[in-house]
Amino acid sequence: MAFCLLASPVAAAEQPADPVKKDLLEKGKKVYFKRCVWCHGVEGGGDGPSADRLATRPRNFIQGTFKIRQTDSGELPLEEDLIRTVKNGLPGSAMPPWGEFLSEGEIVAVVNFVKTLIQDRSFDDEDDTVNVQDFGSNPWGTKEPYHLGIPQEAIDQGKEVFIKNKCFECHGGEGRGDGNPTMKDDWGFPIVAADWQQCWNFRGSRRHHFDPFNVVRTISTGLNGTPMPNFKDQITIEDRWKLAAFVNSLCPRKKIDKLTNKPVPDFLISSKYTEGKVVPKIDDPSWHIPDDDPKIKPWDEEFKDNPKKHYIAMAGQITRGKRNFDPQTDNLWVSSRWSAEDNAVYYLLEYHLRFMSTDPEYPDAVAMQWPAKLQDLFGAEKPYFIMGDSKKPVDIWKANLLVQDYNATNAPNDKGYALKGSVEEIVGHGFDALEKKEGGQVEIVDSIFKQGRVKVMLKRSLATEGEMDVQIPTESFIPVSFLQWSGRDKEKDEHMAISTWYYTILEPPLPKSLYYMPPIMAVVFIGLQGWLVWMTKRTRKMYDEGKVIRDIIPK
Amino acid sequence: MMNKTFMSFIVFVAGLLVFHNVVFPIFTPKEPGWILNRYVYYLAICAFLIIANIALRLKPPISLNALVVWMMGWYFYKYILYPPIPWTLFITYMMLWSIGTFLYISQDAETFREFRKPIVKTIVGDYKIARIVVFIALPCLVGWGTYQAIFPTFQEPVELRTVHPAPPATTKVHGKSYTLETARNPFRIDEQDNYKDSFPFLDVDKHEYMKNVTEGGTVFFENCHFCHGDQLNGLGMFSHVFNPTPANFIDPGTIAMLRESFLFWRVSKGGPGLPNESTPWSSAMPPWEEHLTTEEMWKVILFEYWYTGWHPRTFDTEESYVGQWEKEGKPAGAH
Numbered sequence: 001m002a003f004c005l006l007a008s009p010v011a012a013a014e015q016p017a018d019p020v021k022k023d024l025l026e027k028g029k030k031v032y033f034k035r036c037v038w039c040h041g042v043e044g045g046g047d048g049p050s051a052d053r054l055a056t057r058p059r060n061f062i063q064g065t066f067k068i069r070q071t072d073s074g075e076l077p078l079e080e081d082l083i084r085t086v087k088n089g090l091p092g093s094a095m096p097p098w099g100e101f102l103s104e105g106e107i108v109a110v111v112n113f114v115k116t117l118i119q120d121r122s123f124d125d126e127d128d129t130v131n132v133q134d135f136g137s138n139p140w141g142t143k144e145p146y147h148l149g150i151p152q153e154a155i156d157q158g159k160e161v162f163i164k165n166k167c168f169e170c171h172g173g174e175g176r177g178d179g180n181p182t183m184k185d186d187w188g189f190p191i192v193a194a195d196w197q198q199c200w201n202f203r204g205s206r207r208h209h210f211d212p213f214n215v216v217r218t219i220s221t222g223l224n225g226t227p228m229p230n231f232k233d234q235i236t237i238e239d240r241w242k243l244a245a246f247v248n249s250l251c252p253r254k255k256i257d258k259l260t261n262k263p264v265p266d267f268l269i270s271s272k273y274t275e276g277k278v279v280p281k282i283d284d285p286s287w288h289i290p291d292d293d294p295k296i297k298p299w300d301e302e303f304k305d306n307p308k309k310h311y312i313a314m315a316g317q318i319t320r321g322k323r324n325f326d327p328q329t330d331n332l333w334v335s336s337r338w339s340a341e342d343n344a345v346y347y348l349l350e351y352h353l354r355f356m357s358t359d360p361e362y363p364d365a366v367a368m369q370w371p372a373k374l375q376d377l378f379g380a381e382k383p384y385f386i387m388g389d390s391k392k393p394v395d396i397w398k399a400n401l402l403v404q405d406y407n408a409t410n411a412p413n414d415k416g417y418a419l420k421g422s423v424e425e426i427v428g429h430g431f432d433a434l435e436k437k438e439g440g441q442v443e444i445v446d447s448i449f450k451q452g453r454v455k456v457m458l459k460r461s462l463a464t465e466g467e468m469d470v471q472i473p474t475e476s477f478i479p480v481s482f483l484q485w486s487g488r489d490k491e492k493d494e495h496m497a498i499s500t501w502y503y504t505i506l507e508p509p510l511p512k513s514l515y516y517m518p519p520i521m522a523v524v525f526i527g528l529q530g531w532l533v534w535m536t537k538r539t540r541k542m543y544d545e546g547k548v549i550r551d552i553i554p555k
Numbered sequence: 556m557m558n559k560t561f562m563s564f565i566v567f568v569a570g571l572l573v574f575h576n577v578v579f580p581i582f583t584p585k586e587p588g589w590i591l592n593r594y595v596y597y598l599a600i601c602a603f604l605i606i607a608n609i610a611l612r613l614k615p616p617i618s619l620n621a622l623v624v625w626m627m628g629w630y631f632y633k634y635i636l637y638p639p640i641p642w643t644l645f646i647t648y649m650m651l652w653s654i655g656t657f658l659y660i661s662q663d664a665e666t667f668r669e670f671r672k673p674i675v676k677t678i679v680g681d682y683k684i685a686r687i688v689v690f691i692a693l694p695c696l697v698g699w700g701t702y703q704a705i706f707p708t709f710q711e712p713v714e715l716r717t718v719h720p721a722p723p724a725t726t727k728v729h730g731k732s733y734t735l736e737t738a739r740n741p742f743r744i745d746e747q748d749n750y751k752d753s754f755p756f757l758d759v760d761k762h763e764y765m766k767n768v769t770e771g772g773t774v775f776f777e778n779c780h781f782c783h784g785d786q787l788n789g790l791g792m793f794s795h796v797f798n799p800t801p802a803n804f805i806d807p808g809t810i811a812m813l814r815e816s817f818l819f820w821r822v823s824k825g826g827p828g829l830p831n832e833s834t835p836w837s838s839a840m841p842p843w844e845e846h847l848t849t850e851e852m853w854k855v856i857l858f859e860y861w862y863t864g865w866h867p868r869t870f871d872t873e874e875s876y877v878g879q880w881e882k883e884g885k886p887a888g889a890h
Contacts, residue, residue, distance in 0.1 A: 033754040034862070038776040039785065042756045050776035094792050096785045101805075260795035267798070268711040315793035318781060319825070319841040325781065330796075380714045382836040384827060392836070477712050500798045501837050503711050514705050522698035529690055536678045551664050 017123045017130050018079040021112045028113025031106045039094065044117030055326035056093040057189055064118035065186060065224035068204035071130040073222040073230035076123060078130065082111045085204070091261050092201025135216050136237045146253050146296055147210040150245045158246025161239045165231060171196060173412025175250045178354040178452030181408040186225045192354055195452070197291070199251035200262055209256055215244035252291030254311060263331070266310035269480065269504040271336035271345055278339045278346050280445035282455050287348060289335050309333045312482055314497040319386060320431050327497035328486035329353055332366070338462070338506045345472055345506060346445070348457045349482070355408040356449055357487025366456060367398035367483040370470035372427055374478060382479045385501050387494070388428035395470045396426040396483070397442045399456050403449050408488070416450025427468045431494055441469060474506040563615035566607050567623050571630070574600045597635045601627065617669045621660045628652035716799060717832040719813065728823045728844050738816040740867075742767040742857045750861065771858030774851050782839065787863055797839040804863050811865040818856045
């Protein structure tokens, strides 16, 4: 990076890289060969046994390129950067947080051992200097855990920086990483841009997912080994914080599970009772639902009565048949309404997908899976959660989606792309016993693919004729699970993403008694109070007139 | 009198606020010691309340004493007692605590009368402001409580499952029948502790044991770590998706107390092979016999024990496998 002329306001101090602590190597080697070798390989080439099945491949140490640093782009990291990465892991990848498992001493030792695996440069080379960057500090003083309260003005200015620097070319128009399908990392493996709307997957964000600092650091240092450059010289530090404010504003505030580092799934999907008919339009205000948890970031008054978005965690199907180790989608968001007048229930499914398939042979698809014979299930019993089993069948509503007039390399498109949808209804008695139903009851009433997000609205009547159709009673818990196929990744049949069993419930309308019972009870209680006053005063009077003698206290 | 009572009340409320928000975090560090723990903290706050009242000569009336005693009980069960108790138990404890408090105030006629006095004065209006506040607040509270009671809320149903079900007597894997009582890991050809500090991959030519561990680890990191995690702690990349969550092998309650044959049965049959009380319909554990050979499954089990440092549970009293084999000859499949 010799051609970097210091244009940034904060000149970084140049210093030699942290030399290898030779006395720790033996201890570090023991840790490495017990804990790290399985992914990073015997020589640190990122080619351990697990590597080929990981979508974010383990880092190849040989060139000495590391993502999470305080040093300038292309430079070696500080030792403390590496220690922090080992301690905190890299969210969104397979690198776990070793700080909860190894001692401080073991981590320092293994980091020093890893430094010796680098072949193309050396931490002991005095000419290989590093410049530690000054990232400034959070101008708005926002607080953990959710960093709410960044002024809208800063976010808007940040958006201008985002447009001016063409961040959308890789990260997409709304930051879902849907900009560029052809990127490769330094080793020639395909790589995609980060999805800013899932900031819990940002590398180097553990325990502080919503902290704009993560973004500032990444913009300032770049991610070595990936197409992410640094913008230290193009964007001033003030503007970097504003850009971070914008990026940060896109990430929905959800409760994050400290153990798994992912949003907490909403195991109960409530379907909201709707007066009159449900409007079957995704754009309708009645379906406008913010991604945030309203308990964390309150919604605008006008959406207050809309249904919630429920978070469904998804993973690859690795149980049977052709296994899927790198699902393209790791969550869905589901919201639902039902109407007695329509006698129907509506489910709006949304998921992030960077690029869609244009191959009719491999359409994109998403499905809801139900117990086909709900009435025969006893207690907590359910069919096997993937495609059912021989005794307990499942009813699968599969929406096949083919995107229209679309090319993955297109520039961001505000309007989105229409989807040509068709529903397959399938009865599953197990992986190899799937039969298509004749004549379906489920409809796709609306769908769209916009800025890296697929939205599909399904509708079905509550009661149908089919023997293998799930019947949906109100006010009871019905098991439901989800399946998803990314066509561009050649996902098909059992090669898909799955969820575990969730529950859905059709909520009853609010009872009328809610409006008249509380005041009635309050009035009754006021009467009670009046009676109490009257009684107490009467007793006092009796004492005063000597009609009743007080209990005598022995002296 | 009134002022002193009020002072005492302020001491209680302010003391509790300061102690709970400032002192409590100091006494609940990550690793509690003898001095720095939550119960010592509780004794400290009780001591503070008593000493403050004596030092300032406040002599709070019995009704305030009763209130403080009752509140401190509530505080103890709600915040201090650890681990937290279920709400049903909380209610039970509070009932007992309330009865205790009542016994304390009604120990004789005098204290009981003194306790009643402010209540009666509030009711008949000797304390004007208190009466207005209480008589307005209580009906509002009743109305709000009624609203809460009627408003429909839904909680997902709770489901219980048996984590380690009783294994069957025999299991058939790849056409061969295994009696779980006697099935042994054919690759456990030596004492695993001899290899605590050996290197997988580097020592495979030196020790056959390490060769098996390396092969088992390779299978694990190709197949199992997605759920059971790179640390074998059940927190792999896919773990947050599944319910029940994947087993944590580091935990002393899993492989540390199971026999290898039990693991072999679980690994080969997976979720679908569970009995009904263990919810076979929701376990994401694959039946690995469909993907792995018998040898690979035994090697993975060997690796899991080597990596975690646990020893499989055995019912042998004196003899290790190796000693047994010297007498009986090695089982088929052992090298």
